[in-house]
Amino acid sequence: MSDQVExxxxxxxxxxxxxxxxxxxxxxEVVATLVSRRCGQQTSRAVLHLHGFADYFFQTxxxxxxxxxxxxxxxLDLRKHGRSIRPHQTPNFVTxxxxxxxxxxxxxxxxxxxxxxDHLVLSAHSTGGLVAALWAHERRPRxxxxxxxSPWLDLNAGLLxxxxxxxxxxxxxxxxxxxxxxxxxxxxxxxxxxxxHRGEWDFDLAWKPLESWPVYAGWLxxxxxxxxxxxxxxxxxxxxxxxxSAQSSSPTVWDESITGHDIxxxxxxxxxxxxxxxxxxxxxxxxxxxxxxxLSAAPVRVAAFREVAxxxxxYVDQ
Numbered sequence: 001m002s003d004q005v006e007x008x009x010x011x012x013x014x015x016x017x018x019x020x021x022x023x024x025x026x027x028x029e030v031v032a033t034l035v036s037r038r039c040g041q042q043t044s045r046a047v048l049h050l051h052g053f054a055d056y057f058f059q060t061x062x063x064x065x066x067x068x069x070x071x072x073x074x075x076l077d078l079r080k081h082g083r084s085i086r087p088h089q090t091p092n093f094v095t096x097x098x099x100x101x102x103x104x105x106x107x108x109x110x111x112x113x114x115x116x117x118d119h120l121v122l123s124a125h126s127t128g129g130l131v132a133a134l135w136a137h138e139r140r141p142r143x144x145x146x147x148x149x150s151p152w153l154d155l156n157a158g159l160l161x162x163x164x165x166x167x168x169x170x171x172x173x174x175x176x177x178x179x180x181x182x183x184x185x186x187x188x189x190x191x192x193x194x195x196x197h198r199g200e201w202d203f204d205l206a207w208k209p210l211e212s213w214p215v216y217a218g219w220l221x222x223x224x225x226x227x228x229x230x231x232x233x234x235x236x237x238x239x240x241x242x243x244x245s246a247q248s249s250s251p252t253v254w255d256e257s258i259t260g261h262d263i264x265x266x267x268x269x270x271x272x273x274x275x276x277x278x279x280x281x282x283x284x285x286x287x288x289x290x291x292x293x294x295l296s297a298a299p300v301r302v303a304a305f306r307e308v309a310x311x312x313x314x315y316v317d318q
């Protein structure tokens with residue numbers, strides 16, 4: 001796989017991006033996009049970030065934090081997400097989470113072999129946290145650490161959907177992968193973030209829609225199989241820090257709790273399954289945090305990054 005030229009990213013300098021060509025899939029051409037923000041000094045330390053579902057990298061406060069810690073920052077827009085979506089593709093769709101391993105492998109190769117980093121932390125949010133854990137367990141990549149921001153470790157649904165429903169989905173998803181799974185999305189979470197609605201962040205609503213993307217049976221089957229692997233237990237081979245909001249809720253109309261709760265995932269589920277990620281897992285709950293804790297209100301963001309810095313000093317940067 002040939003290295004591609006870096007160009008100035010849509011975020012503007014000092015962010016740069018390069019397209020990573022991947023093997024074609026059943027829909028045709030596939031690419032991923034590696035975004036970088038160098039720290040401005042020679043360093044052997046780097047962090048690679050993976051986004052969640054219906055998401056892409058735009059969380060510059062996180063990048064700036066890592067740069068302040070002396071890390072070169074990299075983020076992947078995975079296949080069929082954000083910068084990597086192509087017109088012929090079904091956005092955000094795969095039938096096996098291991099499909100993402102190809103672009104993670106290539107990004108890690110570039111970070112390590114091309115750019116000379118031998119101290120690598122993997123950062124990930126939501127579905128990206130699930131993928132990151134599965135990848136690290138499979139690849140054994142000599143990570144220095146892993147920071148998971150509200151990782152998706154179980155289905156935020158009732159017992160029947162998590163048991164009987166999942167067994168049914170496993171059969172249906174194999175036969176009809178593009179079948180849309182009915183669900184109701186209020187759009188309140190994205191509204192709470194976007195500056196044209198009730199938030200402070202600027203992101204492309206064509207890539208991160210207010211009402212998310214459709215969920216397909218084949219994709220959800222892949223996610224549930226990933227959840228099952230986590231529940232059996234994996235080992236990412238490095239210290240893990242898991243950040244969550246202190247509370248979850250499920251509002252259907254706007255109220256102020258939306259700006260201080262995780263309204264996407266159940267934080268109790270995350271705390272339950274986080275110890276299955278490896279031998280050394282630290283948990284931090286942040287009062288007032290939202291699903292992506294790095295997009296929470298400024299005081300919560302500061303607290304989150306302070307906790308990451310403390311964890312790095314204690315377990316990683318030694």
